[in-house]
Amino acid sequence: GVSLKYLLDFGTQPLERQMLLSARFLHAEIPIRLAHRLMDLNHLPPKLSEEPHVRRVKGWYAESFADFRSFPAIKDHLDVLRFTAMLKKAFRRHNNVVPAIAKGVEEYKRDLQVGVESTEERESEIQHFLDTFFLSRIAIRFLAGHHISMLDPPRPDHIGLVHTRCSPYLVGLRFPAKAFVWIAQQQPFPLPRVWFVFPPSPPPPPLPAGTPQVFELVKNSLRAVQERFSESEWEPPPIQVVVAEGLEDVTIKVSDQGGGIPRSGLARIWTYLYTTASSPLPDVDIDSTNMPVVLAGYGCGLPLSRLYAR
Numbered sequence: 001g002v003s004l005k006y007l008l009d010f011g012t013q014p015l016e017r018q019m020l021l022s023a024r025f026l027h028a029e030i031p032i033r034l035a036h037r038l039m040d041l042n043h044l045p046p047k048l049s050e051e052p053h054v055r056r057v058k059g060w061y062a063e064s065f066a067d068f069r070s071f072p073a074i075k076d077h078l079d080v081l082r083f084t085a086m087l088k089k090a091f092r093r094h095n096n097v098v099p100a101i102a103k104g105v106e107e108y109k110r111d112l113q114v115g116v117e118s119t120e121e122r123e124s125e126i127q128h129f130l131d132t133f134f135l136s137r138i139a140i141r142f143l144a145g146h147h148i149s150m151l152d153p154p155r156p157d158h159i160g161l162v163h164t165r166c167s168p169y170l171v172g173l174r175f176p177a178k179a180f181v182w183i184a185q186q187q188p189f190p191l192p193r194v195w196f197v198f199p200p201s202p203p204p205p206p207l208p209a210g211t212p213q214v215f216e217l218v219k220n221s222l223r224a225v226q227e228r229f230s231e232s233e234w235e236p237p238p239i240q241v242v243v244a245e246g247l248e249d250v251t252i253k254v255s256d257q258g259g260g261i262p263r264s265g266l267a268r269i270w271t272y273l274y275t276t277a278s279s280p281l282p283d284v285d286i287d288s289t290n291m292p293v294v295l296a297g298y299g300c301g302l303p304l305s306r307l308y309a310r
């Protein structure tokens with residue numbers, strides 16, 4: 001497995017040597033992972049596996065696999081630079097995998113509802129596939145992104161994608177802030193305040209900086225508060241972010257007074273595509289670089305955040 005230590009080691013050796021090792025590792029490792037995912041896609045129920053969006057995704061995986069396999073052995077720094085350019089191209093090719101798969105699954109489910117196949121069994125099979133598929137995607141993109149960013153101009157307090165001083169405090173502060181800026185640009189409405197409740201002890205060791213879970217949670221809270229209070233004469237009540245440090249782990253808790261998840265919906269919140277907002281998927285064009293930006297509606301926020309947390 002690849003550990004946080006492996007990622008931080010990039011900063012301890014001469015960069016050229018480290019990048020050579022990293023390129024060789026990715027050159028061997030990524031095509032194996034791509035091949036596994038392609039096999040999984042081929043083993044889906046035939047109607048889903050052959051759905052046009054899913055077929056596009058299979059095409060991307062096959063193309064990237066071929067790029068890696070046809071790339072010659074990496075011998076020197078020039079090879080590393082060429083390899084990294086190929087890696088970047090593959091990285092971009094896969095940008096829209098999540099909406100493409102979501103769209104494919106949505107279309108397939110619509111067909112199921114009118115068809116005769118048992119939906120319940122299929123449903124759990126698909127959810128399991130999506131968890132495996134997206135978790136693998138997160139890992140591949142983290143490894144590739146880390147390698148690529150090592151060759152970008154250095155950023156303070158970063159080794160590649162890892163923020164060397166990133167503590168739960170920083171995550172707890174930074175992601176709500178990001179969510180607010182993002183939302184203020186998209187659909188302005190009176191924003192609630194955020195209360196931060198942090199312990200007084202010194203920050204624990206580094207975390208990967210790309211942890212987006214808190215962002216998704218704050219987004220959900222903002223939506224809940226907006227729906228409940230946008231027409232109300234009352235000021236929207238604050239969202240609370242609590243960071244608590246345990247002996248072995250850290251808890252970051254986001255809570256709001258938007259009314260919570262109805263009991264009848266609780267069982268479904270980890271299900272991909274479960275949403276109570278209107279879905280932007282019908283307007284999604286997977287060839288476009290700009291997906292419709294919505295406060296909620298993809299129904300992927302919670303299940304994907306759980307994968308990132310894992």
Ligand SMILES: Nc1ncnc2c1ncn2[C@@H]1O[C@H](COP(=O)(O)OP(=O)(O)OP(=O)(O)O)[C@@H](O)[C@H]1O
Pocket residue numbers: 216220221224256258259260261262265269274275276277294295296297298299300301302303
């Ligand atoms: N803080 C919250 N308050 C009330 N309901 C919530 C809250 N968080 C989640 N939910 C419910 O859970 C559903 C699923 O949330 P999730 O984040 O997975 O998807 P979404 O917000 O609908 O879409 P997106 O993928 O765009 O985030 C939401 O549609 C909403 O009904």
Ligand SMILES: [Mg+2]
Pocket residue numbers: 216219220295296297301302
């Ligand atoms: Mg959400």
